[in-house]
Amino acid sequence: xxxxxxxxxxxxxxxxxxxxxxxxxxxxxxxxxxxxxxxxxxxxxxxxxxxxxxxxxxxxxxxxxxxxxxxxxxxxxxxxxxxxxxxxxxxxxxxxxxxxxxxxxxxxxxxxxxxxxxxxxxxxxxxxxxxxxxxxxxxxxxxxxxxxxxxxxxxxxxxxxxxxxxxxxxxxxxxxxxxxxxxxxxxxxxxxxxxxxxxxxxxxxxxxxxxxxxxxxxxxxxxxxxxxxxxxxxxxxxxxxxxxxxxxxxxxxxxxxxxxxxxxxxxxxxxxxxxxxxxxxxxxxxxxxxxxxxxxxxxxxxxxxxxxxxxxxxxxxxxxxxxxxxxxxxxxxxxxxxxxxxxxxxxxxxxxxxxxxxxxxxxxxxxxxxxxxxxxxxxxxxxxxxxxxxxxxxxxxxxxxxxxxxxxxxxxxxxxxxxxxxxxxxxxxxxxxxxxxxxxxxxxxxxxxxxxxxxxxxxxxxxxxxxxxxxxxxxxxxxxxxxxxxxxxxxxxxxxxxxxxxxxxxxxxxxxxxxxxxxxxxxxxxxxxxxxxxxxxxxxxxxxxxxxxxxxxxxxxxxxxxx
Amino acid sequence: xxxxxxxxxxxxxxxxxxxxxxxxxxxxxxxxxxxxxxxxxxxxxxxxxxxxxxxxxxxxxxxxxxxxxxxxxxxxxxxxxxxxxxxxxxxxxxxxxxxxxxxxxxxxxxxxxxxxxxxxxxxxxxxxxxxxxxxxxxxxxxxxxxxxxxxxxxxxxxxxxxxxxxxxxxxxxxxxxxxxxxxxxxxxxxxxxxxxxxxxxxxxxxxxxxxxxxxxxxxxxxxxxxxxxxxxxxxxxxxxxxxxxxxxxxxxxxxxxxxxxxxxxxxxxxxxxxxxxxxxxxxxxxxxxxxxx
Numbered sequence: 001x002x003x004x005x006x007x008x009x010x011x012x013x014x015x016x017x018x019x020x021x022x023x024x025x026x027x028x029x030x031x032x033x034x035x036x037x038x039x040x041x042x043x044x045x046x047x048x049x050x051x052x053x054x055x056x057x058x059x060x061x062x063x064x065x066x067x068x069x070x071x072x073x074x075x076x077x078x079x080x081x082x083x084x085x086x087x088x089x090x091x092x093x094x095x096x097x098x099x100x101x102x103x104x105x106x107x108x109x110x111x112x113x114x115x116x117x118x119x120x121x122x123x124x125x126x127x128x129x130x131x132x133x134x135x136x137x138x139x140x141x142x143x144x145x146x147x148x149x150x151x152x153x154x155x156x157x158x159x160x161x162x163x164x165x166x167x168x169x170x171x172x173x174x175x176x177x178x179x180x181x182x183x184x185x186x187x188x189x190x191x192x193x194x195x196x197x198x199x200x201x202x203x204x205x206x207x208x209x210x211x212x213x214x215x216x217x218x219x220x221x222x223x224x225x226x227x228x229x230x231x232x233x234x235x236x237x238x239x240x241x242x243x244x245x246x247x248x249x250x251x252x253x254x255x256x257x258x259x260x261x262x263x264x265x266x267x268x269x270x271x272x273x274x275x276x277x278x279x280x281x282x283x284x285x286x287x288x289x290x291x292x293x294x295x296x297x298x299x300x301x302x303x304x305x306x307x308x309x310x311x312x313x314x315x316x317x318x319x320x321x322x323x324x325x326x327x328x329x330x331x332x333x334x335x336x337x338x339x340x341x342x343x344x345x346x347x348x349x350x351x352x353x354x355x356x357x358x359x360x361x362x363x364x365x366x367x368x369x370x371x372x373x374x375x376x377x378x379x380x381x382x383x384x385x386x387x388x389x390x391x392x393x394x395x396x397x398x399x400x401x402x403x404x405x406x407x408x409x410x411x412x413x414x415x416x417x418x419x420x421x422x423x424x425x426x427x428x429x430x431x432x433x434x435x436x437x438x439x440x441x442x443x444x445x446x447x448x449x450x451x452x453x454x455x456x457x458x459x460x461x462x463x464x465x466x467x468x469x470x471x472x473x474x475x476x477x478x479x480x481x482x483x484x485x486x487x488x489x490x491x492x493x494x495x496x497x498x499x500x501x502x503x504x505x506x507x508x509x510x511x512x513x514x515x516x517x518x519x520x521x522x523x524x525x526x527x528x529x530x531x532x533x534x535x536x537x538x539x540x541x542x543x544x545x546x547x548x549x550x551x552x553x554x555x556x557x558x559x560x561x562x563x
Numbered sequence: 564x565x566x567x568x569x570x571x572x573x574x575x576x577x578x579x580x581x582x583x584x585x586x587x588x589x590x591x592x593x594x595x596x597x598x599x600x601x602x603x604x605x606x607x608x609x610x611x612x613x614x615x616x617x618x619x620x621x622x623x624x625x626x627x628x629x630x631x632x633x634x635x636x637x638x639x640x641x642x643x644x645x646x647x648x649x650x651x652x653x654x655x656x657x658x659x660x661x662x663x664x665x666x667x668x669x670x671x672x673x674x675x676x677x678x679x680x681x682x683x684x685x686x687x688x689x690x691x692x693x694x695x696x697x698x699x700x701x702x703x704x705x706x707x708x709x710x711x712x713x714x715x716x717x718x719x720x721x722x723x724x725x726x727x728x729x730x731x732x733x734x735x736x737x738x739x740x741x742x743x744x745x746x747x748x749x750x751x752x753x754x755x756x757x758x759x760x761x762x763x764x765x766x767x768x769x770x771x772x773x774x775x776x777x778x779x780x781x782x783x784x785x786x787x788x789x790x791x792x793x794x795x796x797x798x799x800x801x802x803x804x805x806x807x808x809x810x811x812x813x814x815x816x817x818x819x820x821x822x823x824x825x826x827x828x829x830x831x832x833x834x835x836x837x838x839x840x841x842x843x844x845x846x847x848x849x850x851x852x853x854x855x856x
Contacts, residue, residue, distance in 0.1 A: 321853050382693050383852055383853070384580055384583050385580060386582055394578075414613070417606065421603040424600070
C-alpha cells in the first residue's frame with residue numbers, strides 16, 4: 001500500500017470517501033456525517049482479510065462513507081477507478097500487497113478455498129461495472145511489458161463470456177452470503193460488491209435493480225438498464241432485496257463510460273449488439289441463413305463456374321495521386337519553378353489473393369487508408385489492377401459511394417433514369433424501373449421537381465434507391481452511407497436484407513466490428529494494402545484488435561466504441 | 564431464402580479485370596462497352612440540354628440568336644473596322660462565309676468547353692459505377708452537336724438571303740462537318756483529361772479558343788492568305804481548322820469541290836485527334852477515381 005496515492009488507498013479518511021470522489025478538504029460537518037459510530041474499524045477489516053483479492057470488496061471502505069455523503073461529485077477524477085480496476089486485475093491471490101480490507105464480515109477467516117472462490121467469482125463483478133474494452137489502456141501497457149501481445153485481446157474479447165461462465169459455476173445462489181452483514185447497511189461498499197456480484201446472473205444476464213433503492217443515480221441505471229434481464233431485485237441472504245449501492249453510482253466520470261459500455265453488452269455477446277454500435281444501415285439485418293454449398297467446380301472453365309463469386313489472384317493496385325485537392329496549372333508552374341513535385345505513388349493493395357464462394361458474406365476490416373475501399377473498387381471494376389487478376393461472377397453494386405446528381409436542374413425521376421443507365425440498364429429497362437424506384441423513395445410530388453429543390457436527405461434517398469434497385473449479384477456495402485430519416489433508414493435496412501439474400505456474395509466494409517462478426521461468415525483484414533488475416537470473423541477481429549491494442553498506446557479507448 | 568434462384572445467368576455475368584497494358588485496357592472490349600452504354604451518353608447529353616432548357620422555344624431561339632449576334636459583331640469588325648477591300652469578296656459573301664465557318668467552329672468550341680468540365684463534374688458516379696469513362700466527354704460532344712444543329716437551317720437561310728444558291732455539292736460539307744465532329748471528340752477527351760490534372764485548364768480555354776479562331780479561316784477566307792510570307796502561310800495551313808473549315812465553307816458557299824489533299828488532310832486531323840485524345844483519356848482513366856474527388 002505504500003506505493004499508492006492517498007486517493008487510491010482504501011482508507012476511511014474523508015478524503016477517499018465516495019468511491020473516487022475528488023480529494024478535497026471536507027467541511028467539519030461533512031466529516032462528522034462520515035464518521036459513523038457503528039461502522040467497523042478499518043484496521044480490523046484489514047487484519048482479518050489480508051489474502052482476499054476481491055476487487056469489489058476492496059471498495060468497501062470507500063463506499064462506507066459514500067452513502068452518507070451526498071452523491072454526485074461531478075469532478076471525480078477518472079484515474080481512481082482506472083487504477084482500482086488495473087490493480088484488481090493484476091492482483092494475485094495471496095499477494096498481500098493487493099489484499100484489500102474486507103469490512104467486518106461474519107466469516108473473518110477466509111480459507112484458501114474461499115479465497116480461490118472469490119477470485120474468479122469476483123473479477124467479473126468488477127468488470128460488470130467496468131467492461132474490458134475500457135481497460136485497454138491498462139492492458140496495452142501490460143502487453144508492452146510482461147504479457148504476451150495476445151493477452152489483452154484474449155481478455156478483452158473472451159473474458160466477459162468466460163467469466164460469466166465461471167461465475168455461473170462458482171457463484172450460484174449462496175454467493176452473496178459472504179457479505180450478509182454489510183448488505184443490511186445500505187450504502188456500504190460491501191453491499192455494493194454483493195449487489196453487483198448477485199446482479200451478475202449465471203447466464204450472463206444481469207438483474208435490473210434500479211427500483212430497489214431511492215438514492216441511486218442515473219448512471220447506475222444506465223449501466224444496467226439495457227442489460228436485458230429479469231427485473232427481479234437481487235436478494236440478500238436474509239431475503240431482503242439488496243440495496244443498490246450509491247458508491248458506484250455517483251455521477252462521476254469514471255462510471256459514465258463503463259456504464260455505457262456495460263449497457264451495450266447484451267447476453268449472447270456478438271449475437272445481439274446494441275443499436276448504437278451497429279452499422280446504421282444494417283440495423284435490421286440478421287445473419288443470413290446458410291446456403292447450400294455448391295461443390296467445387298474447379299474443373300470447369302471459369303465462365304461456367306457457379307461455386308465462386310469472386311476470385312482475386314496476386315492483386316496489386318498502385319496509383320499516383322496529387323497532394324493537392326484541386327491541382328491547378330498555376331500551382332504546377334510555381335512548383336516547377338521550385339523544383340518540387342506534388343505527386344506521390346500509393347501502393348494501395350499489394351499481392352492480395354483470396355476466393356469468395358457463392359453465398360458468402362465477407363467483412364473487410366482494417367484501419368483507415370488500409371486499402372479496403374480500393375479493394376472494393378477493384379472488385380467492382382472501377383479501379384483496374386496494376387498486377388494480378390480479379391474475377392467476378394456477377395454484377396457488382398454501386399453502393400460504394402452514394403450519389404448520382406447528374407443534373408440538379410432535372411427532376412428526381414430523370415436522375416433516376418440516368419443513374420440506372422449508368423449502372424448498365426438499357427433505356428427501356430431504366431424507364432420501366434424509374435417509376436418503381438420513384439415510388440420506393442416516397443418523395444411524392446418532389447420526384448418530378450428539379451433536384452436542386454431537394455434537401456440533402458431527399459437527394460440521398462434518390463441515390464440510395466438507384467443503388468439498391470440495380471439488383472447487384474455482388475453486394476458491396478461501404479460504411480457511412482447516409483440514407484435519410486429513421487423511417488427511410490428502416491426501409492433501407494429492409495431492402496439491404498432483401499438484397500443480401502438475393503446476392504451471390506456480400507462484402508461489408510465497416511469499422512463496426514460487431515457488424516462484421518455478426519453479419520459475415522468470413523472476414524478479411526487488410527493493413528497497409530496487404531492481406532494480414534482471413535478466416536472466421538471472430539478470429540480475424542481478435543487478431544486485428546490485438547495488434548491495434550499492442551501499438552495504440554497513444555490512442556484513446558473511445559476509438560473502440562464500435563467493438 | 565431467395566438464394567440461387569434469383570441469381571442471374573452466370574455465363575453472361577463473368578467479368579475478369581486484368582492489368583492494363585501500358586495503361587490501356589483491351590480497346591476492342593472497351594469500345595464494345597462504350598457502344599453498349601451509348602444510351603447513357605445520349606441520355607446524359609439530353610439531360611444536359613433539358614437542364615439548360617435548350618429544347619424549349621426560347622432555348623432554341625437563343626441557340627440561334629447567340630451565334631447570330633456573334634456573327635454580326637465579327638462582321639462589323641471585319642467589314643467596317645478593318646475595312647472592306649473592293650477587290651475582295653462582297654459583304655454578302657463575307658457574311659455567308661463568316662456564319663458558316665463560325666457556326667462550325669462553335670461546334671468544336673462547345674464540345675471542347677463542355678467536355679473539359681465533364682469528367683470533373685461527373686461527381687460520385689466516377690467512384691461508384693464501372694463504365695467506360697469516355698462516354699462522359701462523348702456525351703459533351705453530343706451536346707455541342709445538338710446545339711449546333713439549329714444553326715444549319717439558319718445558315719441555309721442566310722445563304723439564300725445573301726443571294727447565293729444552293730448546290731448539290733453542299734452535301735459534301737457533311738464530310739467536313741463529320742471531320743469537325745470527330746476532331747471535337749478527340750479534343751474533348753483531351754481537354755477532359757487535362758482538366759483532371761489541371762483544374763484551371765477550363766479557365767484558359769476561352770483564350771486558347773479565341774486565338775485559335777483568329778488563326779482559322781473564320782474571319783478571313785483561305786484565298787486571302789495568298790501572298791503572305793511563306794512562314795505565315797505554312798503556319799496557317801498547318802492549323803487543323805484550315806482544311807476542315809476551309810473545305811466546309813468552300814463547299815457550302817461556292818459549291819466548289821476542294822482539292823483531294825484538303826479532304827485527306829481534314830480526315831487525317833480528325834483521326835489523329837481522336838487517336839491521341841482517346842488514348843490519352845483511356846490511359847489516364849483509371850486515375851480519375853482517385854484524382855477527381
